[in-house]
Amino acid sequence: MKWGVAAGAALGLVGCGSDETGSQGQGGSATPRRGGTLTIAQPTEANPAQALNQNIANQSWRRAVYDCLVDFDPERREVVEGLATAWETSADGKQVVLTLRDGVTWHSGRPFGADDVEFAIDNAINSTPSFQLAWAFQNLQGIDKAGNTVTLAFSEPATSIYDALSLLTIIDRESHDAFVDGTAHVGTGPFVWGDFAPGTNITLRRNENYWLPDRPYLDGMEVRFITRSEALVSAVRSEQVDMGLNLLPLDRGTVEQDGRFDVVAYNTYGAALYVGANVEVEPLNRKEVRQAINYAIDRQRINDELYQGQGKVSAAPWSPTSPAYDEGWAEAYSRDLDRARSLLASAGAIDQVIAVEANAAQSRAAEIVAFNLSEIGLETDIQILEPAVITERFQNRSFAGLYLAFHGWNTLSPVNVVYSAAPLRVDNNLFRFASDEYARLAGELATAVEDDQHAAIEALTEFILDEAFCLDAVHTSNNVVTQQDVHGWAYNVWDEMLFADAWKS
């Protein structure tokens, strides 16, 4: 695994299926070969109507069709080129100057330019549903365009704007309505949108006018939706597909033992299992109870049993890829039943049954948490929720007690997490935790200049850990299996897949 292979560096990212010369696997030629269709199986049906935001349903194809202004190298967490070839933030942090790449055209043939950047940012701010990091533009005062230079002017320092710029889909203003409906996608990426057959597949074809010379190598891609994990693994093992995405840990073990395949675990640890507590529900409105619960939870057992020990145990919501990651914060709630019982004793009498809610995929984790709570004398009621019910709970912020789920925000800069991540955001978070102190600490981080940032992160993290209204349990990796003739694909810090350099031997 190597980051920044040749021109792949322009896209950012951890290259997979790549050795020193840009290839990997036995029997593979070191020289990339042109042609072929890459067939990918993913366990989730794509959602073309939700392509504005990064999400697991569109992780395989969004960046094949669309480019972003910049990207992030997950290993060094450095900004790298995208549609912008240069970027500069002023000393006071209030101005960001982007130099756009020349010679980029939309799939429709129209030239890409500064107007398109302005449209994409306007759309991000005003669209419904909104762009997931729309808050990052809340202090935007204006956009100046001069040739291929775009200057963003902010009223306050935009300290973490590059997260947003690397997630923001640069969409074509001429086909915006079709983009919203999900019926057409016109981007500048290496592949052109073909067909979407609900329940079946997406097909993409090579962008003959891609701005990166001689890329992409592949003639096309097909993303198939195979929702049953065993069927997905069988499709890989019978060589019907070239890649299988989002493998379950047990399935990973199955294919890992077979020398015919390469298995890649993303080093971003970009998915975090968290345990949130609705602080308006008795007894979770008491901080001592929330802390006791976190001391009782056996995070290591969850990691060992559910993720085959592949994840990283952490209470803090920062992944090892995050600039805020700290081993001490990760271990802040190491299991301590005596301390948990002591905290419960100081919290006063508890008569209520605590609801432990989760979706079906997290049911085993919910069982472990419920068992851990019974060890300190708390009575629980496990509720497995349907996806539609969870969506309503999200919208109404109405979880009945504890809620276990995954979030993919743990690789973001901390300030983006506390202003955008639904479980943790300062305003209207899922667990109804509101605090002036929380808002103050977040505000300090948002405006902290470089030297003050560490202290601001430290104060904020200590506060989040102390309040314990939403803490992580385990940070896990995305697992991908490929045939050995697949080379050159990559992923970015947000776990989105990149195929400009992918090829088949």
Next chain:
Amino acid sequence: MLRYTLSRLPTAVLTCLVASLGIFWLVQLLPGSPVAMVLGEQATPEAVAALEAEAGLDRPLVVQYFDWIGGLLTGDLGVSYVSRVPIGDLIGPAVGATLELALASLLLTILMGFALGITGVVARRRPAAVAYRLFSALGFGVPEYVVGVMLVFVFAVTLRVLPAGGRTPILEDPGAGFQQLLLPAIALSVHSAVVVGRFLETALNQQLDEEYLDTARAKGASRRRVLWRHALPNALPSVVTVIGLRIGHLLGGVVVIETIFAWPGLGTVLVNAVSARDYLLVQDLVLISVVVFIAVQVASDLAHAALDPRVRLEV
């Protein structure tokens, strides 16, 4: 025969109407709102309410029901709440896929069922009888889901002679289409074939014990002639009814089998629609299944009546 056919229609129509009411009512009981899924987790309650109004979900249930039924009767299946695609466009290709799988499974059910039933009668004390009993026991006891997974493991993963899933329309590419169709069709038909085989065996044995066949044997009819010319035609009516019932089972089975084999049929669409709370799509799909099932039952009753005139005379 026409009188018999007409006598069956009112019951069938009434059953469809009652089923439509039941389906509509049950779907309303499902927790969660379809527009909530459309707007995603970040949506505000105000945005949800606005979209519900736009989709007509804020109207009285009675109005929504008659709107739905009225649309169906005029061929308008509505528009999916989630994908915003006309439902006709959404399920059109899926109907073809499911029909292909169901017909192949039905054909296999009949062929295997008859082979098993006749084997059970003619090979009572031979090794073939032991094989028949074993196959019947396994086919009856092992769920379709397990049969499907085992077939994939053996033929796709281990031997790699057949694909593990996916679909190419058989009219588009007969070779590839047949290969992809074979495993799901076998998985779907094994259980039904065993049931049909058992019924046929029992019906044949009953016929073979009848006195009119003693007469035939006394007149010198060969064993083969007794079985094929006399016993089998008289055993068929009850078996046809069982086959009709098994079609209902096949329609239910495709939901599981299609997901195992990534077969893009109605079952896959239904599973996705249920998890996305796409109410209208779920209603349409379930009602279509009910109508097809009732139509098949009526057809099997008519076939029964055609084979056995006594049934017609009961009307």
